[in-house]
Amino acid sequence: MIHANGKSVYRGIAVGPIVVLKKDDGQVKRRKAEDPEAEINRVNAAVKQAQEQLADLYEKAVKEVGESNAAIFDIHQMMLEDEDYLDAIYNTIRTEFVNAEYAVAVTGDNFSEMFAGMDDEYMKARAADIKDISIRLGKCLSGQSNGGFESEEPAIIVADDLTPSETVQLDKEKILAFVTVHGSTNSHTAILARMMNIPALIGVPINLEEVETGMQAVVDGFEGEVIFEPTDDILECANAKMQEEQEKQNLLKSLKGKENVTLDGRKINIYANIGSVSDIGYVLENDASGIGLFRSEFLYLGKSDFPTEEEQFQAYKQAVQTMAGKKVIVRTLDIGADKKADYFELGKEENPAMGYRAIRICLKQPEIFKTQLRALLRAAVYGNISIMYPMIISTEEVKRIFEIVKAVQEELDNDGIPYKLPEQGIMIETPAAVMISDELAELVDFFSIGTNDLTQYTLAIDRQNEKLDEFYNPHHKAILKMIRIVADNAHKCGKWVGICGELGADLTLTKEFVRMGIDELSVAPSMVLKLRKVIREMDISSD
């Protein structure tokens, strides 16, 4: 039994025989070329042949993994036309009087070293693309085929590293998993593995001489481990885990595209919480009907200065366009407490959770707030955006916000910039807001209950403090009562109400929330379909 760990790029389990793909040693012989121009003609012919292969690969990849993931083969074709790359090959041939194969290999090494030396992980991973095209060119020159592996039955591919073209050339039906010694999570192989839903481990420190084709292995993408020649116990355990996972996946797949409706016909919206534009992929993958909480802090954190209006506008615009008409609720700046950025110069506070944060910063420093509002109003032209204000405790605050929004509208009118005034709601996350939710409901379009802060403020328990765990009860009656009060007050005014805190994803409370008439639950993308399942199996007419 050989056991090794690596980085998992897709969470799944595979059990089966392995196929070890060994590269030929790659040693290219240096020969003296009497006629450099003849070698250059060979290079040009090989480039043409490689281009044709890549065009075919592109077509294959578009069908299997979609256009945006296939684009890499388009890039490979362009790299092969790159003047600098070709000139380097030609010059090597002309000045050193060497054969085409050698010139291609040397040039490929030089260019891929340039990328490998960059301080950017993404660009480092591009070294593999240069190697890939150089190897392809080398094979075209020497007349070798670029074929993948041949296997009768589905197998786990074990290799030193796989180039993107090797990955796509493999027959998908015959692959159970990938295990590679090298590679990065940014490599196209990793990206493709995720797209193909195949367990993949990379950076696994194994000696390829110690494993051989035909051995049994277990790849566990949850634990990031691979076991060659597993014992019967491990095998049995893995098979059980695999079956369980399969059932779960099938179930979830069968729920995609279905309505969130109870057996007795009550409908509820399930939206997703996200923290950056790049999370939108998960939202769509998990079939959420909208984004219920788009934390805008990502635009501010990890920066050295305030994000510009244009930067914010682009991010919001991209989000609403990607969501194509589905609702995107953006929470305005909620910085302070545990989320800080130096340039805000917030200073140290005795009690930051109750300190200078969120809407308080926005009202005291309206210039920061206005920039965000301008970006949001402009982005509203491109899709279905809603704005949500955090940490509200009074009607006066809401009125002050609306005055600022009005000023922003006037500015935009004067500048002749197109905008739309979106739906505006508030977070209910302080006991004060709960108590006056009847008055607040008259002012705003919707409520979203932030249960994390609401619980902390209501129970007076700091959730970061482990000593308090025994006192902390997330299902405390006080909280549930408050949620009911807020829901009733919203509905009395004909406004909708959602929950975007952790309680929203608590499956033991879903039934109670539906009974209260909660209109929307916003949860982590991975929880959307689980919640849908619970709702579709629920009947509240009998109780």
Place this chain on the structure above:
Amino acid sequence: MKKFEYVIKDELGIHARPAGLLIKEAKKYESKITLSKDGKSVEATKLIAVMGMAIKCGQTVEVEISGNDEDAAFDGMKAFFEANL
């Protein structure tokens, strides 16, 4: 000769795919188009060189265009940056 500056907004910077699109756009014009960042310049028609600049989100690039069709190239490149980067 015409030129403009642009602050990259794409989260990933000029990574492989937009670099590819950029090169295709630049090749449409007869004018010579160069990209500069921090005193380093490359021709916008050279994919590997453009990727080699490792231009990241938030960085400013200068695009310089000179040639017979520089007006069209200026408008085209500007629109391309705004729409894709």
